[in-house]
Amino acid sequence: MSILIREVREHELESVLALNNAAGPTILELDLEQLRFFFAEAVYFRVAEVDGVVAGFLIGFDQHSRYRSSNYLWFKERYPAFLYIDRVVIARAQRGSGVGRVFYADVTSFAEVRQPLLACEVFLEPRNDAALLFHGTYGFQEAGQRVMDETGLRVSMLVKELTSYPWVRERWLDGPGLPDVPWLAERPHRSTRPTQERRA
Numbered sequence: 001m002s003i004l005i006r007e008v009r010e011h012e013l014e015s016v017l018a019l020n021n022a023a024g025p026t027i028l029e030l031d032l033e034q035l036r037f038f039f040a041e042a043v044y045f046r047v048a049e050v051d052g053v054v055a056g057f058l059i060g061f062d063q064h065s066r067y068r069s070s071n072y073l074w075f076k077e078r079y080p081a082f083l084y085i086d087r088v089v090i091a092r093a094q095r096g097s098g099v100g101r102v103f104y105a106d107v108t109s110f111a112e113v114r115q116p117l118l119a120c121e122v123f124l125e126p127r128n129d130a131a132l133l134f135h136g137t138y139g140f141q142e143a144g145q146r147v148m149d150e151t152g153l154r155v156s157m158l159v160k161e162l163t164s165y166p167w168v169r170e171r172w173l174d175g176p177g178l179p180d181v182p183w184l185a186e187r188p189h190r191s192t193r194p195t196q197e198r199r200a
Helices: 010-021 032-041 070-078 099-111 129-137 165-173 195-199
Strands: 003-007 044-050 053-062 083-090 117-123 141-147 154-161
Touching: 003 099, 010 032, 010 053, 010 083, 044 099, 053 099, 070 083, 070 141, 070 154, 083 099, 099 117, 117 129
Parallel strands: 083 117
Antiparallel strands: 003 044, 044 053, 053 083, 117 154, 141 154
């Protein structure tokens, strides 16, 4: 099985929407307008191709986003800089095949040269022990619990400190900026944001 993680393409949004809305109760449904907002606003929006077929996606926002999710705002009120994993969805046929772990390796690599913290939430109602264990094995720890405004369901708020970030910040971000190489590139439509704003 071949897994490729790459930037989402605009013409794929309807397929991404179908994946999202078929994911089950732990993923909130979206409409196409919301997904287009994510496409415009997310700092990280990548899909997983498995043998040439889109089999999942992960969307993340930084602290500068206009996103208004109550979980995102909870982190924004408490942490000055972070990358928030809003949702990761894997097609049912590919669950348990390692796609999620490849995504988390990729988003960690993306975040650790930009942010000091990864953040996300996991449902406690209904309880998602597989997701809690998955995040625990990646070094996430609970920073609190809350009842979501949107659903009335309780979630565990998780964070992971990215220990390499202080070194990257001191060597590059506070100086010349990240090297101009493909694996460090911003999403194409996000690259016009002022560098200083991204680092604030």
